[in-house]
Amino acid sequence: MCNSVGKIMEFPALGSTNEHSRKIAETKEAEEGTVVWTKHQTRGKGQGTSSWESEDGKNLTFSIILYPLFLEPSDQFLLSMTASVGITCFLEKYLDNLSIKWPNDIYAGSKKIAGILIENSVMENRLIYSIIGAGLNVNQTAFGRNIPNAVSMKQLTNRDYCLEDSLEKISNEILKWYDLLKHGGMQEIKKHYSRKLFRLNENYPFREGNKIFGGRIKGVDDYGRLILETEDGTCRYFVEKEVEFLT
Secondary structure, three states, X not given: OOOOOOOEEEEOOXXXXXXXXXXXXXXXXXXXXXXXXXXXXXXXXXXXXXXXXXXXXXXXEEEEEEOOOOOOHHHOHHHHHHHHHHHHHHHOOOOOOEEEEOOOEEEEOOEEEEEEEEEEXXXXXXXEEEEEEEEEOOXXXXXXXXXOOEOOHHHHHOOOOOHHXXXXXXXXXXXXXXXXXXXXXXXXXXXXXXXXXXXXXXXXXXXXXXXXXXXXXXXXXXXXXXXXXXXXOOEEEEOOOXXXXXX
């Protein structure tokens, strides 16, 4: 059972922990649950073309190597759910008012505290390996103008956190939920993820292309599509980047 952190590989600096983890995973030399982390990530990636900015030595930027051969490629969004739930459960030991902004950003109140980037390798209709990359704002207290919506654990609690201790705890939490996924607990993961969705069942504006419309989030389907109920009562399904949250 993969319910504890495997080998932790620490590097003084890396361009991207996901990129480095992918190279390791391709050689199949790392055991499942291996964590790659650095205190200084110079080319952190977010979803799509986004980047993840982190002050040197202040936050957690890490990746976990997994070999989810038990999952069908069509079920890969379960890994996103699992990582989101794991990080949220870790943070709930210190913070209140946490939610998951679809597909996998973690919010404290109305501000982003963590982000996740999952990269999968699929071959012959099988998931060969997956890299769960995560960035968590821990001790940083000032953020640039290009990331005005960020917040850190220290800002919210007025205390410093040990990065090494936090890394072990958050990785163990993710792997605990991954172990549940491995052993058939996908429904529990889906339920927990859906219950924590940001703005669940609340009326808010969204943008689809050039069109702005009102809707309410009802959940996600098995393919990870966001389910929005529009003002006329119709349920619509969106993949990532098809719809934008508006404040």
